[in-house]
Amino acid sequence: MELGSGLGRKIRLLLEAARGAGGLERVILFDVNERSIEEARARLLADYPGLELGGIVGDFASGDLDLLGRSKGRLAVLFAGTIGNLHPSEVPVFLRGLHRCLAPGDAFLVGLDLVKDEGRLHAAYNDAAGVTADFNRNILRVVNQRLEGDFDPAAFEHVAFYDRERAWIEMRLRARRRLEVRIRRAGLRLRYEAGDEIRTEISCKYTRASFDALLPGTGFRSEEWYTDGDRLFALALLRPSPRQDSRLPLPGRPREADPPPARQAKGSRRLRKSNLRKSVSRVNRVRTPCCFSRAARCASGTRLPRTGKPLVTSR
Numbered sequence: 392m393e394l395g396s397g398l399g400r401k402i403r404l405l406l407e408a409a410r411g412a413g414g415l416e417r418v419i420l421f422d423v424n425e426r427s428i429e430e431a432r433a434r435l436l437a438d439y440p441g442l443e444l445g446g447i448v449g450d451f452a453s454g455d456l457d458l459l460g461r462s463k464g465r466l467a468v469l470f471a472g473t474i475g476n477l478h479p480s481e482v483p484v485f486l487r488g489l490h491r492c493l494a495p496g497d498a499f500l501v502g503l504d505l506v507k508d509e510g511r512l513h514a515a516y517n518d519a520a521g522v523t524a525d526f527n528r529n530i531l532r533v534v535n536q537r538l539e540g541d542f543d544p545a546a547f548e549h550v551a552f553y554d555r556e557r558a559w560i561e562m563r564l565r566a567r568r569r570l571e572v573r574i575r576r577a578g579l580r581l582r583y584e585a586g587d588e589i590r591t592e593i594s595c596k597y598t599r600a601s602f603d604a605l606l607p608g609t610g611f612r613s614e615e616w617y618t619d620g621d622r623l624f625a626l627a628l629l630r631p632s633p634r635q636d637s638r639l640p641l642p643g644r645p646r647e648a649d650p651p652p653a654r655q656a657k658g659s660r661r662l663r664k665s666n667l668r669k670s671v672s673r674v675n676r677v678r679t680p681c682c683f684s685r686a687a688r689c690a691s692g693t694r695l696p697r698t699g700k701p702l703v704t705s706r
């Protein structure tokens with residue numbers, strides 16, 4: 392089961408590796424973006440015609456993991472640094488949800504971007520070609536397109552910096568001038584002064600210790616830790632631990648200064664107006680939950696994500 396499967400490029404590595412061991416019986420692609428799943432399925436089926444290939448459109452951070460059902464003999468994977476886009480207080484909630492879909496002996500392989508040289512991080516998020524800046528501003532185009540907004544993306548400057556205390560990269564958009572924006576489908580009218588900032592994304596960087604610290608109470612234990620030679624990235628292999636109860640209360644509470652993102656209501660087909668209102672109203676004060684980013688970016692396909700709806704259950 393590949394969570395956040397995108398175009399399904401990395402699952403090919405597992406398909407190839409599994410060939411020698413009898414092959415994978417079945418693959419489930421799980422992504423919030425329906426168009427990605429459709430494209431990934433078409434490409435994978437062209438190259439692996441015998442593969443049983445399912446797809447589920449859902450938000451793994453909002454309870455939709457239950458759509459995976461319960462079964463045995465499963466490997467869940469979440470590649471790239473996607474888990475880093477969750478606020479650290481959301482990770483245990485996500486893991487407990489995933490734990491419910493796995494049985495003893497199953498596993499979860501998760502990619503992590505590691506804490507590294509700050510200059511390197513800064514350069515990656517402030518690339519000279521402006522790719523990240525364009526990606527960052529794209530959220531405004533998506534809001535315009537999907538929610539009938541009238542943001543002028545050019546009126547916002549890309550800002551990305553490493554917050555050492557929280558060990559995350561934060562991306563913001565800073566208004567270059569005073570402007571007023573309407574988001575018609577959300578019934579919002581926003582005013583920005585020059586210098587006001589919108590927090591659009593966080594990308595958490597982990598160490599083995601900081602990631603392992605999130606595991607108690609989730610039902611998972613860490614089994615292996617794989618890194619590249621330069622220790623820039625890691626893959627953590629987690630196992631459901633039968634002795635741990637994933638229904639235990641979560642350890643710790645998010646700090647007041649870091650409110651966890653507001654949630655899209657489970658099963659709702661579009662971003663709830665009230666949630667968006669909450670998100671956007673905090674935007675002006677740089678308190679934006681990352682779900683503003685996630686929800687808008689996830690909606691960047693031509694259709695709204697059909698949250699909670701299995702797209703394809705099998706071939």
Ligand SMILES: C[S@@+](CC[C@H](N)C(=O)[O-])C[C@H]1O[C@@H](n2cnc3c(N)ncnc32)[C@H](O)[C@@H]1O
Pocket residue numbers: 394395396397398399400401421422423424427449450451452453470471472473685689
């Ligand atoms: C950085 S891309 C990685 C794609 C692919 N796994 C790879 O490594 O090439 C992140 C993917 O996760 C999906 N995604 C992000 N947040 C998600 C969420 N909360 N629920 C489901 N999918 C999500 C995005 O739509 C996107 O396809």
